[in-house]
Amino acid sequence: MKKAEFQILVYGPGIGNAKVSLNYKGVTLNQAVKVENPNYVFLYVNVSKNAKAGIVPITFTDGTEKFTYNYPLKSRTDNSGALGFNASDVLYLITPDRFVNGNVQNDNWDSVLVNRKSPNARHGGDYEGVKQKLDYMKDLGITTVWLNPIQENKMRGGSYHGYAITDFYQSDPRFGSNEEFKALTKATHDKGMKMVMDMVLNHCGSSHWWMKDLPAKNWINNDGVFLQTNHATVSVMDVHASQTERNTFLNGWFTRGMPDLNQKNPHLATYLIQNSIWWIEYARIDGIRQDTYSYMDFDFLARWNKEVYDEYPDFNIVGETWYNKKTSPAWWQANSVLNKKNPFLKTPMDFSLTFAMQKAFDGETDNGYLGDLFEDIAQDFVYADPYNVLTFLDNHDLGRFSRKEDKDLKRYKQGLAFLLTMRGIPQIYYGTEVLMVGTKEDGDGRLRVDFPGGWPDDKKDEFTPAGRSDKQNEAWDYLRKLLQWRKTSTAINSGKMIHYAPKDGVYVFARIKDDKTVLVVINSSLTDKELKLDRFSDVITGYSSGKDVISSKEIALKQSISIPAKGQYILDLSK
Template sequence: MYKKIIYLLLVLILFQVGGALAAITVSRVEPANWWTGMKKSEFQILVYGPGIGKSKVTLNYPGVSLREAATVENPNYLFLYVNVGKNAKAGNLPITFSNGGEKFVYSYPLKNRTDKSGALGFDASDVLYLITPDRFANGNPSNDNLDSVLINRNSPNARHGGDYQGVSEKLDYIKDLGMTTVWLNPIQENRMRGGSYHGYAITDFYQSDPRFGSNEEFRELTKSTHDKGMKMVMDMVLNHCGSSHWWMKDLPSKDWINNNGVFLQTNHATVSVMDVHAAESERNTFLNGWFTRGMPDLNQRNPHLATYLIENSIWWIEYARIDGIRQDTYSYMDFDFLARWNKEVYDEYPQFNIVGETWYNKKTSPAWWQGNSALSNKNSNLKTPMDFSLTFAMQKAFDGKADNGYLGDLFEDIAQDFVYADPYNVMTFLDNHDLGRFSRKEDEDLKRYKQGLAFLLTMRGIPQIYYGTEVLMTGTKEDGDGKLRVDFPGGWKEDKVDQFSKTGRSEIQNEAWTYLQKLLQWRKTNLAVTKGKMIHYAPKNGIYVYGRIKDDARVIVIINSSLKEQNVPMDRFSDIIGVFTKGKDVLSGKVIELDKQISISAKGEYILELGK
């Protein structure tokens, strides 16, 4: 009898343990919520938990249906494809997971689309101010340190402590300077061992990096930016993730990461995707290779991952109401995925804009990537590629010491704009967080600085200016990326110099700041520059002349690259001048008669608004 009792107790214990082991648990759900009233009715929910893929899933909610509960290699994942009808109301969707006798109900939030602000896109009427958040301003020191990664401002590659609050506190400064749009380098979680201050090794696509602040704080920063009449652009990375991303310990499938999750260094052969002579092995190494060991390469050909990434972008737009996206390492990704990503974002937000990092030496390659390109047999749907070719030409063209400079090369680069489907919708820039700074230590005056900015801000395209340009920050690529992204003096309470204020800047810095501010504030009001077509003339005697025209609004720009003052006969430029007889110099306020020669100083520039 005693043995039977022991036996029954053991059976009961095993039964209870088995039941406990079979209990359904959900460890992660992404995205955390969705919305009613989206133009695309279907969305994906990633569900992660021990053995969750073995569960049967049901959903019972008015106007909402479950099209598919897709399983993958790893039984710890489920991908739910949910359809939200037009008449569905906000509420908590009861998603039931059952497995044998076990049952678990997850309440999934479906919200109303109450915020209709933002998502405005950006165009040639805007100027983007590019900020590396960790290096701009530290408004909240309490979020500096995390996971034993401490800030160290003495190390160019460590975390320095900049955050959302710091940016928020400087929004008035940015607006006063004349910028219309704030572009932040990636702000999603980078919980990497080294700190990953730059933001390009994302470890959670749905969470803000806590060192910058919470999701809610980012949303508030975007709202504050909108309240001040500016826009917000978010830097995104869909090519790769960080090696410490939560899914790297338990991948959904072998093909989630390119090369079956095994490190393969990319060859960076960016032209191979459009090169008709490219060896297939070289193209595959480029597309499937990893950027670094710390940045595993995502396989956008996996249909569940592709949908996940597209939906993540849409979630951030809807959640934070950002106005645009700059997509990192654009050409490293699958073309068909990118075309679909662009289309689905634009379908949901028609005014939105995406700029792709198309880093090439020749402009034919970024032109190939632009939507409706005659150079490609497929439509990428990308509105705005980055014009690196013009950047490299500008870095050579403006030289304060060389006679005549390289304005001929600059002219020829612009003359090749016929390769673009839309040359007015490309991003232009003198430098950025990956390039040597336009300002150089050896520059003794502002002649190069002034000519470069005058050209950038009157040329066709959408200009971007890197933070610190206004105070003459310097740094070369040879110094290392960390020194291209230095702290803005005055962004930390302990800083002895505050270059956000006039009193903290040197005389030459204030001259540079005021020059840029005058150009930026004027540019906002001039339709010829922001909306007009461009006409230019081949450089002659070191003089480059071009014009911008929008109806009766006309601007003519004259740049002298020679080391001597010159007289410029104006009759050659009748296509721009037309019936106008006078030009007011935007920079000096001087009114100049156009029916005679114009004298322009050595290494000087004129930006003339035409009048009668």
Template sequence: MFIKKQFLTLLLCFIAFSQAFAAITMNRVEPQNWWTGMKNTQFQILLYGPNISAATISLNYPGVKIKEVAKVENPNYIFLYLEVSKAAKAGSLPITFKSGAEKFIYQYPLLSRTEKSGAKGFDASDVLYLITPDRFVNGNPANDNLDSVSVNRGSPNARHGGDYAGVLQKLDYMRDLGISTVWLNPIQENRMRGGSYHGYAITDFYQSDPRFGSNLEFKELTEATHNKGMKMVMDMVLNHCGSSHWWMKDLPSKDWINNDGVFLQTNHATVSVMDIHAAPTERNTFLNGWFTRGMPDLNQRNPHLATYLIQNSIWWIEYARIDGIRQDTYSYMDFDFLSRWNKEVYQEYPDFNIVGETWYNKKTSPAWWQQNSALNTNNSRLKTPMDFSLTFATQKAFDGGSDNGYLNELFEDVAQDFVYADAYNVLTFLDNHDLGRFSRKEDTDLKRYKQGLAYLLTMRGIPQLYYGTEVLMTGTKEEGDGRLRVDFPGGWPGDKKDEFIKSGRSVLQNDAWDYLHQLLQWRKNSLAITKGTLIHYAPKNGTYVYGRIHKEQTVMVVLNSATKDQDITLERYSDLTGKFTKGKDVLSGKTFQLKDKISIPAKGNYILELE
């Protein structure tokens, strides 16, 4: 027994001695660079390598000093916090690692921050065009297949091959349509088994998915977008990562993943975070549960992870100069973390804008999440929640018959805008990548389509369109998410139809495209719509009337949900008509005298510029 103990002691000493003098290797350094001139002078570097925490670290560089060397449970990680003074110059930071007799110097790039385009944010003067990159255009077939995951357009849930090169090819198409802002579903690496075409299972937060293109190609795409007078929004996911993320094989600490890294299905009880009656166990399961087994839930209460995620957002903004972020699964994350994240992003980029995916049936809940909300004693600092309740009302609002149909629900939903701290800074939409398409297979004409788009693009808020809306793409949730994210015809070599061009579209599709084009091009120059206040009237006899007013400009919108022509008496709308004597419909060009009444066709709409 004594000999065995001696042998074990010698063995452990030998292992410790060997490790002390082993070559220092670095497997990961994130972020790969930082910048001088940032408003927040401190930043974190994640260092990952075999037993890296055993090394002592030093740095000798003018204007830069080590504030903290943070070690965690896992000896293969160090979180290094550096302070960069205003006087520091760009260059390579010689971070020195010593372990026993071994010495290793890592040259960390500190770049010079320069004034560039981008980071402008977006507001109600913009129209966002949401794209699932894998399903839009395949501009570079050479990057289709990777990691034994091949393109299979026959499967709605497989990779189809769309990429940055494809988006780049269609920037003129989007601009000509009237789009001001391109929003891409997540573009970071998803090296998941099966491919994760949708992008929401990120396996490397600092790398672009190579099936879309490189980091540089995304940066160049954003620059090209800016050069055409448009903006770029990046879809981000800080709630979870993909199960194939590199750190999942060797977590920094047990609490890096919620529920100690053990799968717990979230109950999706989104209201539990604000519900004063919510059972603690239900709230805990919602916040700490995982979206799916393939999407481990990140614990933003871990201070090192929180800083890592915040810095990742700032790195992408500074590197690619994106103009905005849409944050996925917003309400699933830690509230204090989100408040800090917003604060630090806006401190660095005051003109920036962030949209939070606040998916609720009632508008009081997204209002609770908006900054300066009277409903919430804690400030979330989120500028733009998503108005899902208005979307749900809009999707059925124009199905009415001879009575008011669902227009009353539409009116009453907007009438509840008093719950918002800023009702003009919410995201509005008819559909998106998670909802059934607004256009339906059973629609034989464009009356519902035209009313819906007229409403979306003249109502208060920041409107978002989903790719393919302009060519009447259809798809229901019951058919599966893949059917909501179909390939844009003409985006792949050999496609039988090319719906990007007029000759490739049907007569009905061209009517839809032209209508949206006309509406978008007019909207750009209407201050009443992009900057004006809203007043509206309760629907009556199937008609809903509202106005947008900016100084001397007034736009009056009339929607008729009835299946018959309607005469509306103008006396009721004197708040809008006032001193004006006539109104010109921006779509038909027809001018109406504002005397006693005007007639509006069945299931029709007018957008009148008052003169």
């Protein structure tokens, strides 16, 4: 690795009282750090460039007692993966427990049984299931698979969602082994796709092995005593925030089942950073989405980002920056002009745009809410890099974009047309393509329902055209056509954006890269509109027509074009 020093956490009865030594060419023990709990010692080891792979004997001596632990030093042999992702990609977010049960043999573990009747229990989805559907995802047009946390959640309730980790170095066996996750990542790469791993460094599960015998009292925030966070996410950048409110936010726990980790403890900070780098190196993942991003210590996060990027310059990290206003996620982005310190985060999440999109295409009014979209995008000057933000219509924590009351696909089509042509890196939540529905009021478990056809006893298989309704197939085909075209469009993948204030219920914007231009026209009105084109001369001059991506209809760019009610055009312009 580029960084020569690494940490080894050693745990055992009275191990902190032992004298530690190692004898291996090119490897030296810099420090053996004792902490307040004598059952721990933290070794900081230096590996020189001329060190060879092999077994490093580490000897522990305490009086007359002596034993040697053989620590494996491994070669770096796999140069695949760690590719990062960008605006040319589309991420497909999966809750693994709810996607496909490819191996029923690993369903039950630690006395926690599968119960598909309960929305909050384990349902049995796993790596094998994801692997079986890689071709399905590729055919849809997905470039990047993003899995909700896959590390061990040995919690009494099962913790199907994965956010209560009990061992940061182990895969949850109900999904599969570490080796099976590594194999899944390789299979994803072999299909020409990428893998993103959801990580949680803010907290652990209350059943984590160290909770019974903490290395130090300050390993857990609030000295290990439960304190409910106030969720005051803006307090970290609020110049008027009281210190007590900020402390309660940062040091408070999500729930009693999720003890809040203290990243200001230097040994824990190093442990967590090293763990992230280990997963990248071991499994060759291409990106990380970091949960509850703003709840952690700022200096730790900046250091974590920097150390990961130092090792893997092409890598990308998405931070869950959940705010109503976009100034706050912009504060977290690398090189932000709003922040006196550099956060080093490449990709914040644009929740502000999500909330605008969720109502922008509603059909209750003649003009919709496209003005809200325009105004939100017009605030992009707050971002250091507005093209490197994550955009999404919904996710595992929000009500699904598709709604039971939607009588047709007009809102669905406009939402996806906007998402997949707008600036940023788009994410699709699994099941969007088959019109899955669910509201936040139904409970999180019902936002993360099983994909029909993913279990052997399912009565219908919505992974196949035959198992879907006509409306679902129309939605699936529409999304597929958009996604497959998007892969080929340099204007969308890496072009700049120019937009025009909505007028008469019609929003127009262009994506431009060299001699390639895509013109997007969205009509939120309940009536057809005749759109005069002279207003858009600075982006369409020199072009004679545009081919609509969905219908393949060629539309002449003369004095005006007609836009259907609640319709849209994505026009690939030609001269």
